Each structure stands twice: as structure tokens, then as C-alpha cells.
Amino acid sequence: MKILITGGCGFIGSNFIRYMLDKYHDYRIFNLDKLTYAGKGDNLKDKESNRRYKFIQGDICDAKIVDKIIPNCEIIVNFAAESHVDRSILYPDDFVRTNVFGTHVLLEAAKRHNVSRYIQIGTDEVYGSILSGSFTEKSQLSPNSPYSATKASADLLARSYFVTHNLPVIITRSSNNYGPYQYPEKAIPLFITNLLEGKKVPLYGDGLNVRDWLYVLDNCAAIDLVIHKGKIGEVYNIGGGSEVTNLRLTRLILKKMGKGKEFINYVTDRLGHDRRYSLNCDKIKKIGFRPRYDFNKALDFTVLWYENNKSWWKKLKK
Numbered sequence: 162m163k164i165l166i167t168g169g170c171g172f173i174g175s176n177f178i179r180y181m182l183d184k185y186h187d188y189r190i191f192n193l194d195k196l197t198y199a200g201k202g203d204n205l206k207d208k209e210s211n212r213r214y215k216f217i218q219g220d221i222c223d224a225k226i227v228d229k230i231i232p233n234c235e236i237i238v239n240f241a242a243e244s245h246v247d248r249s250i251l252y253p254d255d256f257v258r259t260n261v262f263g264t265h266v267l268l269e270a271a272k273r274h275n276v277s278r279y280i281q282i283g284t285d286e287v288y289g290s291i292l293s294g295s296f297t298e299k300s301q302l303s304p305n306s307p308y309s310a311t312k313a314s315a316d317l318l319a320r321s322y323f324v325t326h327n328l329p330v331i332i333t334r335s336s337n338n339y340g341p342y343q344y345p346e347k348a349i350p351l352f353i354t355n356l357l358e359g360k361k362v363p364l365y366g367d368g369l370n371v372r373d374w375l376y377v378l379d380n381c382a383a384i385d386l387v388i389h390k391g392k393i394g395e396v397y398n399i400g401g402g403s404e405v406t407n408l409r410l411t412r413l414i415l416k417k418m419g420k421g422k423e424f425i426n427y428v429t430d431r432l433g434h435d436r437r438y439s440l441n442c443d444k445i446k447k448i449g450f451r452p453r454y455d456f457n458k459a460l461d462f463t464v465l466w467y468e469n470n471k472s473w474w475k476k477l478k479k
């Protein structure tokens with residue numbers, strides 16, 4: 162099996178490539194990544210010499226490079242995206258370009274070359290906010306940030322290629338991931354690394370926004386399952402079953418790192434900040450998914466990883 166992973170030098174993509182190379186010894190992985198500020202070649206340093214792994218630096222918006230790689234691949238998993246909500250509020254252009262136009266380029270190439278699966282990696286943020294209950298895959302899309310609006314657009318484009326062109330598309334929508342190799346602008350690695358540097362952690366608004374947390378290796382296992390057992394044309398929600406307020410998450414991290422509440426810096430709320438995300442994951446459970454990682458223990462491991470890998474994140478925070 163030959164798989165094209167786009168955005169494989171980012172947080173989830175690099176964890177996924179490592180997971181797949183370690184699990185399937187007869188799979189070959191092609192990683193197409195532009196290496197934006199968020200993509201780091203050294204996220205996969207340990208796999209550089211693996212003969213089943215090939216890195217190609219390039220942009221998913223570049224149809225020529227995409228066309229050169231896709232004929233070698235049976236499956237495409239599109240992780241490549243601009244992924245930080247705060248940046249999308251300030252600088253939305255790259256989000257529209259990569260998340261929407263880039264997805265369009267990949268879908269067109271997938272159609273031309275008859276791939277056997279096209280997996281679009283989406284997010285729970287496309288559903289918007291829900292105060293009680295949980296979103297199913299059939300819930301209306303109500304994205305509230307430029308980031309989530311471009312991700313919803315990508316999902317809809319991908320769906321249209323399934324309906325119109327019979328392209329074998331499957332979409333996953335996961336909740337917030339955490340774990341090793343996450344760029345230290347996202348909440349969990351930002352908080353951990355700030356505390357390691359003796360700095361305060363910025364908490365938006367009243368801190369009562371709720372997020373569901375999914376350990377990155379659980380997401381990798383779920384995407385693997387979707388590739389092999391998912392039904393073409395379907396959407397699968399992937400959640401960790403660990404909903405907490407941002408305030409509770411912050412207190413947990415402070416406690417694990419031996420710091421008090423004086424290390425919290427309450428800052429003006431993010432514009433358009435969604436209050437709560439929550440996913441109903443019955444559909445992916447039916448094909449066999451259960452999150453394996455306990456939130457508390459995986460958070461302990463995550464703290465330890467950033468403690469032990471200071472050289473990895475220190476250069477990113479300069």
C-alpha cells in the first residue's frame with residue numbers, strides 16, 4: 162500500500178506517519194509538506210532513513226507537484242492546513258488558499274488518477290458551538306471562525322466530489338488533539354512550555370469554554386480505522402470523551418507542574434470564541450473505535466515529553 166500524507170511534518174501528520182510506519186511494515190509513505198512555520202522536518206528525524214518513507218517539500222496548491230506524486234499512491238490523507246484559529250482571525254488569506262484551494266487541487270488530482278481512498282482530515286469546529294448535547298455527523302455546519310469556515314468549505318468540496326464524481330471520499334472530524342510535537346502556540350503545549358520557562362499562562366475570558374480532548378495517538382488509530390473500515394462517502398466524528406473547561410484544564414496543568422493559580426493570566430476573550438464543542442461518536446464506535454489513552458495519564462506523559470524535549474520547542478518560541 163502506498164499512501165500520500167499531506168502536511169505530514171505538522172503535529173498530527175508526523176504522529177500519524179510514525180504510527181503507520183511502525184504498524185504496517187509493507188506500507189510506503191510519501192509526505193508532501195510545504196514546511197510552513199508549523200511544519201518541521203525534524204518532527205520525523207527518526208524516520209528519515211526509513212526506506213519506506215519519502216519526504217517531498219511542496220505546496221498542495223501546486224497542481225504540478227501533486228500530479229507527480231499521486232500516480233504513485235492508492236490513498237491520500239489530507240492533513241495539510243493552516244490550523245491556528247487566532248492566526249485565521251488576523252491573517253485569513255493563507256487559510257482560504259491552503260484549506261480550500263489546496264483541498265480542491267488534491268481532489269482534482271485524486272479524480273484524475275483514480276485513487277482508492279481520499280481521506281479529508283476535518284475538525285469538530287465546523288459544527289460551531291453547542292451548549293448542551295452533542296453534534297452528530299448530520300448536524301448543521303455553523304463554523305464561527307475563518308479557520309473553521311475554511312475547514313467546513315473543504316469538507317463540503319470533498320463531499321461534492323463523492324456525490325458528483327464518485328470519488329471515494331471519507332471525512333473525519335476530530336476534537337482537540339494534544340500530545341508530542343504540537344506547535345507551542347496551541348493551548349496545551351503553550352501552557353506547559355510557558356510554565357517550564359517560569360512564565361504565566363494566558364487564559365481567554367472567564368475560562369469556562371469547554372473542549373473535548375483527544376490524545377493524538379487515539380486520533381491516529383481512528384484515522385487508520387477509517388482508512389481500512391470506513392464507509393466511502395461518510396463522515397466520522399472522533400472524540401476523546403474528555404470534556405473539560407479551559408479553566409479546569411489550566412488548573413490541572415498547573416497542579417501537575419507544581420505551580421499555583423497566580424500563574425494564570427486572564428486575557429481578553431478571543432473574538433467569536435466558541436463556548437463548547439461536543440461530539441457524538443457513536444458512528445466511529447460502531448466500526449470499532451474506543452479511545453485507549455486516559456486523559457490524566459496522557460496529559461502527564463505530554464508534560465513529561467515537553468520537559469524532556471526542550472531543544473525541540475525552545476527554537477520555535479524565539
Ligand code: NAD
Nearest residue numbers: 168170171172173195196197199200220221241242284338
Ligand atoms: P499543524 O499546523 O501542526 O500542521 C499543518 C502542516 O501542514 C504543517 O506541517 C505545514 O507545513 C503543512 N502545510 C500547511 N500549508 C501547506 C500547504 N499549502 N501545502 C503543504 N503543506 C502545508 O496542524 P495539525 O494540528 O497537525 O492539524 C492537522 C490537520 O488536522 C489539519 O487539517 C487540522 O485542521 C486538523 N485538526 C487538527 C486538530 C488539532 O487539535 N490539532 C483538531 C481537529 C482537526
